[in-house]
Amino acid sequence: MSGLSQGSPRIAWFLVGLVLRAYPRKMRTRFGGEMKEFVARARAEWAATRNGTAGTVFWLRILWDLLGNAAGSQMDAFRRRRQQHEQLRRWIPVAGVKKRPNPGAWLSELPRELRCILRSLIRTPGYTVMTLVTLGLGIGACTWIFSVIQPVLLSPLDYPEPDELVVLYERSPGAEGARSWVSPLTLRDWIERSESFESIVSYRLNLYTWTGGERPRLLRGWAVSAGYFSLLGAELSLGRGFTEGEDQPGAEPVVVISHAFWAQQFGSDPGILGRTMSLDGTPHVIIGVAGPGIEFPSGGDYWIPAVIDIGQELRDFRYLGVIARLKDGVTLEAAAAEMDQVAAGVAAEFPDTNEGWGAMVRGLKENRLEHVRPILVWISVAVGLLLLIAIGNVTNLSLARSTARRTEMAVRTSLGASRTVLSRLQLSESLLLSLAGAALGLLLAIWGIGFLDRLAPGILPRAEKVMMDSASVIFTTGAAIGVGTVVGLLSLLMSGGGILSETLRGGGRGGTASLRSHRLRESVLTVQVALALALLIGAGLLTRSLLSLSRIEVGFSPQDLLTFSYDLPAATYRSPEERRAFHHELLTRLENIPGVDAAGVVTPLPMEMGSVPSSWTLAPGLDDPTGTTVMAHLRVVTPGYFPTMRIPMVSGRLFNAHDREDTEPVILVNQSFVDRYLKGRDPVGLRITFGEADAPDSDWSTIVGVVGDVRFRSLQSECEPELYLPLDQFPSAWGHLVVRSGRSRKDLTAAVVMAVGEVDPNLPLDEIKTGEEIIARQLQTTRISTLLASLFAIAATVLAIVGIIGVLSIVVALRLPEIGIRTALGATPSVIFRLLRKRGMRPVLFGLALGTGLALPGTRLLAGQLYGVGTLDPVTFGLASLILASIGLLACRMLSVKAATADPVRLLRSE
Amino acid sequence: MTESGSVDRFLPLNPRNLMVLLSFAEGVAHGYEIKKRVERRSQGKVVLDAGSLYRTLASFLADGFIEETVPQTDETTDDPRRRYYRLTELGRKILGAEVRRLSDLVEFARARELLGRPECAR
Secondary structure, eight states, rough: HHHHHHOOOOEEEEEEHHTTTTSSSSHHEEEEEEEEHHHHHHHHHHHHHHHHHHHHHHHHHHHHHHHHHHHHHHHHHHHHHHHHHHHHHHOOSSOOOOOOSOOGHHHHHHHHHHHHHHHHHHHHHHHHHHHHHHHHHHEEEEEEEHHHIIIIISOSSSSSSSEEEEEEEOOOOOSTTOOBBBBHHHHHHHHHHHOOOOOOOOEEEEEEEEEESSSSSEEEEEEEEEHHHHHHHHHHHHEOOOOOOSSSSSSSEEEEOOOHHHHHHHOOOOOOOTTTETTTEEEEEEEEOOOTTTTTTTSSEEEEEEEOOGGGTTTOOOOEEEEEOHHHHHHHHHHHHHHHHHHHHHHHHHHHHHHOOEEEEEEEHHHHHTHHHHHHHHHHHHOOOHHHHHHHHHHHHHHHHHHHHHHHHHHHHTOOOHHHHHHHHHHHHHHHHHHHHHHHHHHHHHHHHHHHHHHHHSSSTTTTOSSSSSSHHHHHHHHHHHHHHHHHHHHHHHHHSSHHHHHHTTTTSHHHHHHHHHHHHHHHHHHHHHHHHHHHHHHHHHHHHHHHHTOOSSSSSOTTEEEEEEOOTTTTOSHHHHHHHHHHHHHHHHHHHHHHHHHHHHHHOOTOOOOEEEEEEEEOSSSOOOOOEEEEEEEEOOOOOHHHOOOOEEEOOOTTTTOOOOOOEEEEEHHHHHEEEEETTTOOOOOSSSSSSTOOOGGEEEEEEEOOOOOOOEEEOOOOEEEEEETTTTTSEEEEEEEEESSSSHHHHHHHHHHHHHHTTTTTOOOEEEEEHHHHHHHHHHHHHHHHHHHHHHHHHHHHHHHHHHHHHHHHHHHHHHHHHHHHTTTOOOHHHHOOOOOOOHHHHHHHHHHHHHHHHHHHGGGGGGGGSSSOHHHHHHHHHHHHHHHHHHHHHHHHHHHHHSSHEEEEOOO | HHHHHHTTTOOOOHHHHHHHHHGGOOEEEHHHHHHHHHHHHHTOOOTTOHHHHHHHHHHHHHTSSOOOOOOSSSOTTTOOTTOOOOOHHHHHHHHHHHHHHHHHHHHHHHHHTOOOOOHHHH
């Protein structure tokens, strides 16, 4: 205190300075200097009158006064701000004005804020429409894919405890994951020796001719074990499932019909139970109607008990589908481990047939979705990328808008709107736009679901469950809120900071903040271009794959080919002679139809049905004295099959009318058979049998010729060894008719149906398809993938173009005066173009580099979908980059021409 | 809002504010000058120190009673930190209104002979 009294007022002045800091900043800035001058004068006067003796008292009084009024001034400032807000709120309906700190009150402000936002959105229709369309596209795609994925991938199967349901296969030797159906003998051993399962049942496809409706119909159904329905646990709509004993030989034939069949054929007649259906000429008593949810294995009109005479079965004749229910508490892994041991035991016991064979346990749902999952997964990724691009675009649009609105924001801030309130406005606007965009997106998704339905009937399992439901709407709303928040926060983050000061100082242009937000816009564009490139590359790869697939040589000529399936009822065609006679008469009639070039029969038709290779024994030769066991697929054909399909003969001869039941058994092999098993040997004349090497002479067939390979399983699958037997020597009861003719499908179908009716009026024909349809069905999945990928890629590219143009427009806007001066001084559009190219292409080129980096590992997702093109195909990568780069350059060019041809005076005036 | 309403809103003024406003009746003034005038007019009863004076001036400026002006003196020794203020039209109206209000009070008090008997006054 002595300092104060000794006329050395340094400490006093220091204290005055300190106390002054307690005043409101505005007041301190304005009056600080003046107040010090005031104190100095007072001090001088005091000193003059009191002779400097009581300085302490003076300073204490001054400090006391300053301190007391500092608090008062703070209160004044606070009160004044509040008053101003009250006034402002009264005469400017600006939502961005800070209110009393009343947390609940903003709800009451909401309507006004919304009105305010709506007004400002209506004032900028271009921005609003662009944003809505972009968001609609992004969110709509998400909703659409969610509506598909949710029922198909995410929701559980319609059976009780669906996770306990598993399917069992025999694991074939050789390739990893290769599997086969199960032979009845092996299945019996599995059932006896395993403990992991509550029950195990088998199923297999069954075709019956049903006579009893308006016309004979070929029905597709399933022959199943007695415990089938109780294992699934699904409730029947009417009646009961099968009971023990009904699957034994001699039991009364019974049938359970599907819910759809019941509705379509019997008008959902509740009194259907107890009535009989004539299936293949045998009356079957209807004992039940399945519930609508029972869809396993897939589709089908009926289920019958499978009567398996175990004594007649062969251990290497594998044809049963197997489904089982795990016991409580047993995991899939534990069951798989147990089955490995069981299968190893069976293999050790029967090495001839089961050596190297194992067992495979898979979850039922997992198993059903294995083909669909990869497609849905990559579509989801594509949709995610699209959404990211959309978010980027909307953020950039919103940034451009907030640049344009800087002055407005600055005015609001200076009028007292707090940053919180302005942020809330920005967020509310994003949310509002995002919700509106989502509403558009919902419409888009509804359209998309219908589109998928038309595009891919029968491709998706559980497709009937794909629909717009409450889950989709909730998802969409969630997505909209998420996107709105992200966009709002991004825009805030990018535009925030120094709105007021920058704008007031720099007139809203050119300051560091606008430079920074421009950098951010460029970064957003970079990411957008990268994502668009990744999608373009994906679409490009799929397109190239589709092209390679369509160019595949299938081994036969699908043009002008019509095929039918049929199944001769065992009750009518009991003997091989009857079946032979039927085929002879039918083929004679078919070949006599005018315009028919050739006709034949095959069992089964390529690409329409799977088949399992069976083991055969080649006759002993000089180099293999015991004979060779070979695996090959068996086909039964009539002589007309090869000319009808135009499958070429490689060597030897084809079948002819002389290959009959009473002549020497003959057989044809395909080129793959020769390549795999008969390297360097002439196949013609070799003998082969379905039995063992010691089979009786009558069981041996002689190879008389070699025919070309046919892709049997699918377009992509490799050709496998095949054996062809003549139908006359191996009279099958079912098969496919193939007819080659230049006549129209409708004419030809009518003629063929009439010819069949003349031979057997009760025989239905089914699955009428042209050769091209068979190929098209093979390409369907790839075609859909490609189409969807292209749609996404196009959408992404369009959004990226919008992004490029948006960012370049801002570059142009910021440089208008410069461009104006340059143009006034005689710069040509190409000079302006170079200027823009430098700024505009930088983010595009960075984006291309980043996108290539993304796509290099990303395209691996598509690996399973691609055929004839690698995931790193340089042509696709190059082309996609070229497309985006050209679009970028084009945008630069367009904008530079526009800027260069504008009136320089006007450009300069815009400053 | 009517003009009289906008003026009435600020009334009554507290005595110190009245003294400060009144000091501007003598013309343009800077901070210390105001202090001196107030002390003089109140015969030393109202003493303003820096804190209280400038708090008052800040509030007058914000309300628009006074405004800053260029000094009319040509004192070359004038401290550059010093600023000059004068009454605005609003300030003048408010001052007038307040003084009229006080004079009405005085009239009332006089009518009730609170100021002493008129004869005495004469």
